[in-house]
Amino acid sequence: MTADATEIRGRVAEFLAAHDPRSTDRLEFLRARFDAGLAWVHFPAGLGGLGAARELQAVVDTAFAEAGAPDNQPQLNVIGLGMAGPTILRFGTDEQRRRYLRPLWTGEETWCQLFSEPGAGSDLAALSTRAVRDGEDWVVDGQKVWTSLAHRARWAILVARSDPDQPKHKGLSYFICDMTAPGVEVRPLRQITGEAEFNEVFLTGVRIPDSQRLGEVGQGWQVAMSTLMNERVAIGGRTPPREGGMIGEAAEAWRANPDKRTHGLHDRLLRLWVDAEATRLTSIRLRQQLAIGEPGPEGSAVKVSFAEQNQAITGFELEFQGEAGLSYDDWTFRQPDFASLTKRGAGFRYLRAKGNSIEGGTTEILRNVIAERILGLPQEIRTDKDRPWKELPR
């Protein structure tokens, strides 16, 4: 263990001595942990961190988990922790950082992300939600879609068009939107799985104070790109153990049902198993590159492979089940707090996995990213780059 790790373990021990997790109120415990700089150690002092190396976070988390301390239930606030937090740290004013980061980390305030629109998914910069300056406020009108957690979120990060006369990338600004403000309407968007993990969000004359803008007016695209980079880091950062993902479900089903095995399915399962293992090792390699400060482009590869494999594995699962594969576990309409594939039936997994090659960048867009940014192949011909947004065909 490095000297830094020893020192930070010491800090955790000291903290635990002063805040017994068995007798301290959960929220009080989390707030104190944030104030002690042990929330996200790579953040600056005073903002939940110690300005320490990012990899020390694992040391801290492990030490707290071993002590039986409550965590901040990160799965319930993935957008807050993975995207809004780093963006506020980088682009926010001191006042914004102090206001938003602590309740974000403790989970007192959940966040969602108002980026995609019905007319602007992969072509995010084409979005048409308008933000018009009115004194100290901006007045926002438009419609967002695919918004996870909007039904629970207290705040949203929002990209809106503040200048339609500019080309599409240049006329955007980035805001923190109060989800309880008048004019914000959240409607569940029922998906092919039967549940509403996402929402539509209608914004009608929503007033956002200019003090809730992140970055400069017109700088929204750069801020949004920073948010999305953090999304990729968040996806690539966690490495499952062998058989840790969907393949584990399929492998367990195979072991438990000898009567359903066929030779054809056996080779298919083994192919899927090898593919899953290859993707797992690729993501370990990515993490190792990141740890020595050499960010590899493998993140895009992992995302593409992961999506393809989840779809192939869940399809295999249904075929392996035979008759049982014809039924579905539960079509009841519900709004989950977070997406979990493992607690539902194989039919649900099959349907939900279809989103894996669409959400967080479609496989087609990621292939373009790999081809253009990594392999240096010529860019797609774009006719919209230098024309004012308002003149673009829609």
Add this chain to the structure above:
Amino acid sequence: MSSPDLLYSELEEDLRATVRRLLRDRCDWTAVLARCETDEPYDLALWRTLAGELGLGALLVPEELGGAGASAREVAVVAEEIGRAVAPVPFLGNVLATAALVACAEPPAELADGSRIGTVAVGLTTPPQAPFPQAVKADGSALTGAVPAVVDLEVADLVVVPAIDADGPALYLVDTSAAGVTRTPTTPLDLTRRFGTLDLDGAPGRRLAAGAEAERALRQALLTAAGMLASEQVGLAQHCLDSTVDYAKTRYQFGRQIGSFQAVKHRLADLWVGVSSGRAVARNAADALARDTEPELAVAIAQAHCSDLVVLAAEEHLQLHGGIGMTWEHPAHLYLGRAKSSQLAFGIAETHRSRIGELADLPTP
């Protein structure tokens, strides 16, 4: 179990740079193509430089046996460069023979310094988990039998021969210049790596190991060579990708670079994804061999993945080069030949998947 180290150390990158420079100077594809039509398809002078002067032959040999005491990790880096250049050198036979000798605690001095060349008398398509071969019988020290598809046989001075003697399985060392040894080359699909049939008719051999030790040594040799082959396949696939990307940027059709068409871009992006994961699994195999952490599973995964990847890469390389790719004048066929025959080496992907089924508790019906 600690997680594998899938990166390259600074030392390994230095080694790569040295080998790549040498291969660029001495082994460009026009030289490889010209050589493969002569009576000397292997570049033995190049091999002596690689193995002897650069010390690559000694990498797998532990210090107590007079070697460099490096590991499969370093050899794998060399393998990548040899694959990238489709270098016509007896690398695979050397890895097989060296690993077998090391497993028998026998110092492979002359193989390590490049002055002699070795191989192992097993068919090149033999997977590591195959049962011990029965084709050669030993009567005292006299060996009799025939083994087809022995890699690098025509240039080998020494052959490690698995044979059945009075005590059961054993490994013998045979000098190919001895009486009773006949080597018959086969016309190869892969012009850059050759094989032949070894016929032994009472040929003299020196016993290296017997019984379980012989079986273990042979398996270790096959496992090591199969693991190194995965890295060679990654190097070859990387070359095919790089070369095709370059071509897609310079070749114009319909007034555009062909690399600007999504139909081409997406295929190259997919190939890049394949090579990225191939690199991870091949590094994992090299690391597992070096540290002896579940090497059998790691090699099976690497071979199951990389032996198909390399063929895909070579086929995309050819297809995306269009007409020129189909000609003798372009090296695409050299890469395709090496790729397809290396896919067969040590067992095809399905064979490795079957082994994974056993090792990972995913039993057959």
